[in-house]
Structures are given as structure tokens and as C-alpha cells.
Amino acid sequence: MxxxxxxxxxxxxxxxxxxxxxxxxxxxxxxxxxxxxxxxxxxxxxxxxxxxxxxxxxxxxxxxxxxxxxxxxxxxxxxxxxxxxxxxxxxGHPPEVIYRAPEGVTPRLQRLLDTLEFSPAIIKTATWDVLAWNRAAAVVFTDYSLLPVEERNILRLMFCRQGVRERQEDWESMARFVVAAFRADAIRAGAASEVSKLAEELCVLSADFARFWRDNDVRVHGEGSKRLHHPMMGLIALEYSGFAVDGRPDLGMVIYNPATAEDTDKIRVLLEGND
CATH class of the missing domain: 1.10.260.40 (lambda repressor-like DNA-binding domains)
Structure with a gap:
């Protein structure tokens, strides 16, 4: 020094x-x-x-x-x-990251999600458990409140629920990206043991996950586009951006903005039908 x-x-x-x-x-x-x-x-x-x-x-x-x-x-x-x-x-460098599974989000973070009326938004952990979401996410993706807590995981939904799989326009490309971004997020947060446990379980449950996991691909969940087929409204195109939650390296926020005015209208109809 x-x-x-x-x-x-x-x-x-x-x-x-x-x-x-x-x-x-x-x-x-x-x-x-x-x-x-x-x-x-x-x-x-x-x-x-x-x-x-x-x-x-x-x-x-x-x-x-x-x-x-x-x-x-x-x-x-x-x-x-x-x-x-x-x-x-x-x-001259930050401490080694020690991962601690978060128990929830602050009311302030939840209010932030709720202000995004027509933009589905979620807050996820480093192991991609969904901790918080807004109404738009519930009607466009899935109503996480109806799922047991242990099943509110993006990888579990992507690889173990046929309905979620069928909604993706290009499931294989999206699933491969999800696995690669998940690997990077979890290791960066110091959650190596949690990753191993979840990956071992998913490798047993899904041959597709096992195949992607063996690739050892790593990507950043920054910005991109997502197209899904909603059972009621048909194709919905979204543009997403990922954000770090300041002071909470274990959490990430993902906001999905409707790509066009037509996509916004579809989400508005879904929200009105869910009132």
C-alpha cells in the first residue's frame, strides 16, 4: 500500500x-x-x-x-x-464476491416496476429466479404469483414448461442465449455452488438444457429483441434492456418495451381484460 x-x-x-x-x-x-x-x-x-x-x-x-x-x-x-x-x-480492488440469495426487493423497486404500465419488467436474481414483476409481465409472460416460489425461475420455465416453449418464435436460439447469459450472471455474482446445483437438476430434466450447458458459452444479457406468440393476442414484438440494480450485485432488472404502437395496443388489451 x-x-x-x-x-x-x-x-x-x-x-x-x-x-x-x-x-x-x-x-x-x-x-x-x-x-x-x-x-x-x-x-x-x-x-x-x-x-x-x-x-x-x-x-x-x-x-x-x-x-x-x-x-x-x-x-x-x-x-x-x-x-x-x-x-x-x-x-486497490473490490472484495471477492460472496453470493447471498436475496429474499425480495424493496417497495421502492416494486413501485418502479409498477410505473412501467405497458412495458413488461422483472427483477431477477443472479440464478435467474424472478423476485418481482409488474402487471404487464404477468399478462404477457406468465403470472408468477400463481407459481410456487421455487418454480419462478426463468430457466425452469424455459426448459420445463411446454407452454413457455411454444410461445417463443425461435425457441432454440432464445434458450441457448438464456443459458449463456445465466452462466455469466451467476458466476459474476459468486454463485458457483448455486449454479452447479441448478444445472445438475436441469440437465436431468431437459436434454436440451444439458446440450446447451455443455457448450460453455458465455454472453451478456444487455440489449436485444424478443418475439413471442401470445395465446390471445398473437405475435408480440419486444425490445429489452438489462440493468444492474445499484448496490445489489445479486439483482438485475430487465425491461421489455413494445417494439411498435401495435404491440403496445396488444398489451393494453391484455391489461384491460385482466382488470
Missing amino acids: SDQSVQLLGAYLKDCRGRLDPASFGFSNARRRTPGLRREEVAQRANISATWYTWLEQGRGGAPSTEVLNRIAQSLLMTEPEREHLFMLAF
């Missing part, structure tokens, strides 16, 4: 420590000259030497190990972006 990086790291740790309320950790607020936790309290929570932590804040403790830095981040209740910044200061 350069001298400047050491100083910046120490200053950042001091600032993070000063923002915490000692009482919330069971420490007394009495006889404190400055706000926040004391250095020895951070060291106690991180199970490290108080002297060494003091040196670290003062810019003379040397570079900490990854394990110790993670313990310090946990002791300071750092958010994921704060932890990433901590690692960038200490090592």
Missing part, C-alpha cells in the same frame, strides 16, 4: 467508526469525548488487537489481511458499497 492509501484507509475507518451509536451495541454513552465507537470497541467486535487497530487508523499498521478487513467491515456494520470502498482503499 502507498502512504496515501494507508492514510485514506485510516481516515475512512475513523469516519465509519464515528457514525455508529455505542448504545446500539450495548456500550455506554457516558464519558465519551467524541461520537461513535472507541477504537478498542471496534477491535473487540472484530476480535483483533486494539493496539494494531489503532495503528491501522493512524496509518502505521501495515496492510491487513482479507479476513481481518472483512471482520472490521462487519464490526462497523458496513453496507456492501462501503465494504467495497474499504477494499478498494486497502488493496
Whole structure:
């Protein structure tokens, strides 16, 4: 670490420590000259030497190990972006990604989806489980609320549900792309073990999935087009864009815009019929 990086790291740790309320950790607020936790309290929570932590804040403790830095981040209740910044200061690169299966989305994210009246939109995990969707997605793709939670997975639907397969204008091309983009998303998010488990199961359930999975193809789920045959409205053409959810590397948002005014009208009819 350069001298400047050491100083910046120490200053950042001091600032993070000063923002915490000692009482919330069971420490007394009495006889404190400055706000926040004391250095020895951070060291106690991180199970490290108080002297060494003091040196670290003062810019003379040397570079900490990854394990110790993670313990310090946990002791300071750092958010994921704060932890990433901590690692960038200490090592010049973000921390190794540790995948944690998300349990849901915030009400704010759901409201964002709901504002997209005629554009189907979903939020998916790194293993392509659908966590949230809007009404347009429910009427154009499938009503995920009617599916068991464990079946709200794009790959399971694509390879294990005949109705979903029949809707795709070019199922083989779309399915091959989905497998390649899924592989890239999941590995990037550090979900290798989750990928292996799901892939093994799908290889048993679908010979097509097994064939595509063996190709080891990797693609980016960025922008593209999708054409599907809806059982009520016929062909619907969509243009999609994928977005990262800031601060949530485990989540991705995909928005499908109607390609033409005629496609918008078809989605409007579906929504009106579902009121």
C-alpha cells in the first residue's frame, strides 16, 4: 500500500467508526469525548488487537489481511458499497464476491416496476429466479404469483414448461442465449455452488438444457429483441434492456418495451381484460 492509501484507509475507518451509536451495541454513552465507537470497541467486535487497530487508523499498521478487513467491515456494520470502498482503499480492488440469495426487493423497486404500465419488467436474481414483476409481465409472460416460489425461475420455465416453449418464435436460439447469459450472471455474482446445483437438476430434466450447458458459452444479457406468440393476442414484438440494480450485485432488472404502437395496443388489451 502507498502512504496515501494507508492514510485514506485510516481516515475512512475513523469516519465509519464515528457514525455508529455505542448504545446500539450495548456500550455506554457516558464519558465519551467524541461520537461513535472507541477504537478498542471496534477491535473487540472484530476480535483483533486494539493496539494494531489503532495503528491501522493512524496509518502505521501495515496492510491487513482479507479476513481481518472483512471482520472490521462487519464490526462497523458496513453496507456492501462501503465494504467495497474499504477494499478498494486497502488493496486497490473490490472484495471477492460472496453470493447471498436475496429474499425480495424493496417497495421502492416494486413501485418502479409498477410505473412501467405497458412495458413488461422483472427483477431477477443472479440464478435467474424472478423476485418481482409488474402487471404487464404477468399478462404477457406468465403470472408468477400463481407459481410456487421455487418454480419462478426463468430457466425452469424455459426448459420445463411446454407452454413457455411454444410461445417463443425461435425457441432454440432464445434458450441457448438464456443459458449463456445465466452462466455469466451467476458466476459474476459468486454463485458457483448455486449454479452447479441448478444445472445438475436441469440437465436431468431437459436434454436440451444439458446440450446447451455443455457448450460453455458465455454472453451478456444487455440489449436485444424478443418475439413471442401470445395465446390471445398473437405475435408480440419486444425490445429489452438489462440493468444492474445499484448496490445489489445479486439483482438485475430487465425491461421489455413494445417494439411498435401495435404491440403496445396488444398489451393494453391484455391489461384491460385482466382488470
